[in-house]
Amino acid sequence: MNNDKNWFHNAVGYQIYPKSFYDSNGDGMGDLKGIIEKLDDLKTLGVDFLWINPVFKSPQVDGGYDISDYYAIDERFGELSDFKALLKKAHQLGMKVITDLVVNHTSNQHPWFLESQKSKDNPYRDYYLWEDARSNKMPNEWISFFGGSAWTYDAQTKQAYFHVFGKEQPDLNWKNPKVRKEIYKMVRFWLDLGLDGFRLDAISHIQKMPWSYKIKSWHGDGPWVPFMNVSGIEQYMKDLKEIFDEYGALTVGEASGVRSTQAPDWTDDSGYINMIFELEHNARKANGDGHVYQMKKTLIRWQKDLLERGWNALYLENHDQARVPDVYGDGSEACAKAFAVAYMLLRGTPFIYQGQEIGMRNFPFQSVTQMRSKELIAQYDKWIERGWDKKAALLKMTKNSREHSRTPMQWTPEKNAGFSTGTPWMEVNPNYTTINVAAHSELRMLYAQLIALRHQSSAISDGAIKFHFERHLQAFVYERENYLILVNLGQKKAHLDFETTSVSTDRNYEHVLGSKARTFRAKMILDAWEYQVFKK
Known part of the structure; x- marks a missing residue:
């Protein structure tokens, strides 16, 4: 691996959703020790660094993206000593490790928010975004990403707090210097521990428009314009960049609202972060099927706009996306191979999501009891209340659901796909007997070849x-x-x-x-x- 500041140009990342990766203790849930056990497999594949989804203390309302303690590892996944052991072994194998930095919001179970709720004059009240409201009259008409009002009313203090995601995920007040000081302190803690960087979750939402801003239309970024890459975010990003640069941290931004024409300023040598995840290429037709031509057009535009300055983060699948061969193709291994070659040789740093390298497929849902997302189950119940039959409602909720990407990793053709000796927290896809790591599929070998090509050729890495x-x-x-x-x-x-x-x-x-x-x-x-x- 290169030691220069642009080492990531010829590197390949591998994303791990810990809950579903590998269970080391038979409790049905993946854990840190499970990741450690599989590091040699990832090294054999050829990946250079790991992106591990959140393993911090959390009620798990939103898959760990609702953090209740920034300094603690959730007991579901292990202990801090396990995280240190993971870093140590990964580094010994020549792999770096990054994890999510979730600082747009916390869990509503975080001590800061529990204090904030107590009274208007609580010292932590201003850590969050509270405004006067009535039970039937919110401060404005803004809508959250999860649907419904972006405000939740608190009868005790007669105010409402703001959240761009679920009501269990109150947004932090980045205007408060005390909040920023706490965040910067936490960032340094993990980098001092040996973490190699961060994927900055929802980072483009930390600045908001004035509450008086009226949503004029729903084109482009739709009703979420008031909190997507809003002017004023620049200073916060500069502050973070100073810390990242001090440690030589690898940084990948999930920055919806940042246009392809703006991305060079975010990711060039003087930018805030090393690379950016765009969400635009996940194009769908009206019926929910993938739109290959729109995907292709979007990828080309981003490639062109970042050719002279800046850097792309490339991906097909992640923890929030259904499996590409089913969304954009016929589910075949041939389809998976074609998409692998198409994106792995583009200009940028590719990320492989767990199971993508063996062609894992969408889960064949037969019942709502197989779903695990409370948000999706609640939506399913609403469609049933509206008179939909169960089969149609289930299809609507699962067609492109992120549930598909969260089924347990398929390691072997043995029971539970070798994921766990216990009962998996989510059902294993029944195709695990043929689709698994142990099968040494042509697709996995192709990914290894593509990774090697990126390592060996400067034309691919930097050309x-x-x-x-x-x-x-x-x-x-x-x-x-x-x-x-x-x-x-x-x-x-x-x-x-x-x-x-x-x-x-x-x-x-x-x-x-x-x-x-x-x-x-x-x-x-x-x-x-x-x-x-x-x-x-």
């Missing part, structure tokens, strides 16, 4: 990128200097005439990777899900 056939509905074709990547992201054949492009057609091309043996030709017809990588 320029140029796209061709941009208006083709399913062909994704681009050059990375001396590499030519061709992928058919569809089930129909894709006809490509390179004589209409600037690609040199009279040169010899070395075949590097492919779903079948091919020689480059000026005119090519790619089969369904075919991918080819050539080198000039």
